[in-house]
Amino acid sequence: xxxxxxxxxxxxxxxxxxxxxxxxxxxxxxxxxxxxxxxxxxxxxxxxxxxxxxxxxxxxxxxxxxxxxxxxxxxxxxxxxxxxxxxxxxxxxxxxxxxxxxxxxxxxxxxxxxxxxxxxxxxxxxxxxxxxxxxxxxxxxxxxxxxxxxxxxxxxxxxxxxxxxxxxxxxxxxxxxxxxxxxxxxxxxxxxxxxxxxxxxxxxxxxxxxxxxx
Amino acid sequence: xxxxxxxxxxxxxxxxxxxxxxxxxxxxxxxxxxxxxxxxxxxxxxxxxxxxxxxxxxxxxxxxxxxxxxxxxxxxxxxxxxxxxxxxxxxxxxxxxxxxxxxxxxxxxxxxxxxxxxxxxxxxxxxxxxxxxxxxxxxxxxxxxxxxxxxxxxxxxxxxxxxxxxxxxxxxxxxxxxxxxxxxxxxxxxxxxxxxxxxxxxxxxxxxxxxxxx
DNA sequence: TAGATTGTTAATCGATTAACAATC
DNA sequence: TAGATTGTTAATCGATTAACAATC
Numbered sequence: 001x002x003x004x005x006x007x008x009x010x011x012x013x014x015x016x017x018x019x020x021x022x023x024x025x026x027x028x029x030x031x032x033x034x035x036x037x038x039x040x041x042x043x044x045x046x047x048x049x050x051x052x053x054x055x056x057x058x059x060x061x062x063x064x065x066x067x068x069x070x071x072x073x074x075x076x077x078x079x080x081x082x083x084x085x086x087x088x089x090x091x092x093x094x095x096x097x098x099x100x101x102x103x104x105x106x107x108x109x110x111x112x113x114x115x116x117x118x119x120x121x122x123x124x125x126x127x128x129x130x131x132x133x134x135x136x137x138x139x140x141x142x143x144x145x146x147x148x149x150x151x152x153x154x155x156x157x158x159x160x161x162x163x164x165x166x167x168x169x170x171x172x173x174x175x176x177x178x179x180x181x182x183x184x185x186x187x188x189x190x191x192x193x194x195x196x197x198x199x200x201x202x203x204x205x206x207x208x209x210x211x212x213x214x
Numbered sequence: 215x216x217x218x219x220x221x222x223x224x225x226x227x228x229x230x231x232x233x234x235x236x237x238x239x240x241x242x243x244x245x246x247x248x249x250x251x252x253x254x255x256x257x258x259x260x261x262x263x264x265x266x267x268x269x270x271x272x273x274x275x276x277x278x279x280x281x282x283x284x285x286x287x288x289x290x291x292x293x294x295x296x297x298x299x300x301x302x303x304x305x306x307x308x309x310x311x312x313x314x315x316x317x318x319x320x321x322x323x324x325x326x327x328x329x330x331x332x333x334x335x336x337x338x339x340x341x342x343x344x345x346x347x348x349x350x351x352x353x354x355x356x357x358x359x360x361x362x363x364x365x366x367x368x369x370x371x372x373x374x375x376x377x378x379x380x381x382x383x384x385x386x387x388x389x390x391x392x393x394x395x396x397x398x399x400x401x402x403x404x405x406x407x408x409x410x411x412x413x414x415x416x417x418x419x420x421x422x423x424x425x426x427x428x
Numbered sequence: 429t430a431g432a433t434t435g436t437t438a439a440t441c442g443a444t445t446a447a448c449a450a451t452c
Numbered sequence: 453t454a455g456a457t458t459g460t461t462a463a464t465c466g467a468t469t470a471a472c473a474a475t476c
Contacts, residue, residue, distance in 0.1 A: 019414045275435070279476050448461085
């Protein structure tokens, strides 16, 4: 029975690969595979087996030498490391096209995230239901965040309003923010901030195409 | 007059920061700022001035010692490096909630990307207009990609169909793919692939909240 | 000129890769 | 046992930070 340890310092790169391992293990599980080697995991992900073993080993000893990793056990352990067994309550602020898309994103549910609130300031949007969740007036944000024990807030408002929304979320006692607005947000160190700037991906594509060929 | 050079090998980290510089320079321009120092740029972005100077210097000498960087000039140069002056033609495949959100994403336009085609296979969606662009039948993909000189394809279909779509895009002569489906896609080395896996961001948030406190 | 700020070289830090002993 | 595969240590590689000469 492997024990999950919480290392003092794990690289960001390692942490960003864990969700990929989790996803692949889930697929392997669906295929009825019992045991998987780092070699095979690496083949499926395009990551070297050494890298995978190193990443996993930083959290504990999950494999069996000469055998490989038990898929069920490893998936459970990786899920535990990621905190995906916790059922985080999340809220989305800004129910424009992106907010609607995120509210309907099925993968969140399958990762154990509960969408418990939606907020917007547009009277035409307030009161509507998106994926069975009612859109509330942003003015109710502080009250509802507290009442529904929301830990993670997703910011999907225009850049100009993002900091304001972040401030309200922080004041309401939120612990993590996932920001889709292309601005640098200022939040206290106690609040975890992850930025998802979509223009970076497309710009990087543009860069590589430009420098690959005329 | 600074000259943009194309370095043989620039780090991925540097390239991912360039769009941030571009964005900040555009804002500075809007504010009417003529000259900006690496110090001030760094303050606005949360990046060290040394890092910024190093990144920029790998493409040429854009600044004036003792003075700083001319905002207009630097913005133009960074835009040129990123290939944002090229007006890439892009298509979105899969017009679900995410596809609709991406089709309406204003930042793409402001970065010089032209949305020229939308594809879906659902007869109820085909023929509709999203952000003034008509949704075409996926069966027409090869023909339209060629006709409209589309260079970049955005995959917003469910994971199960993503590889199939990627294959079609590649066969149609596409040069870059921006993939939102949570799967590892196989494409030839000549085609540039950028993955945007939204579950990574949220999982990493979950990880950090889990390991920060009980 | 004196003060400021870049561009670049050297030093440090961190992450990946290679190698291999341990062991199932 | 022999073959396979993990976990870990050492070696390499790459990226960031520090320092400073060049120069506006």
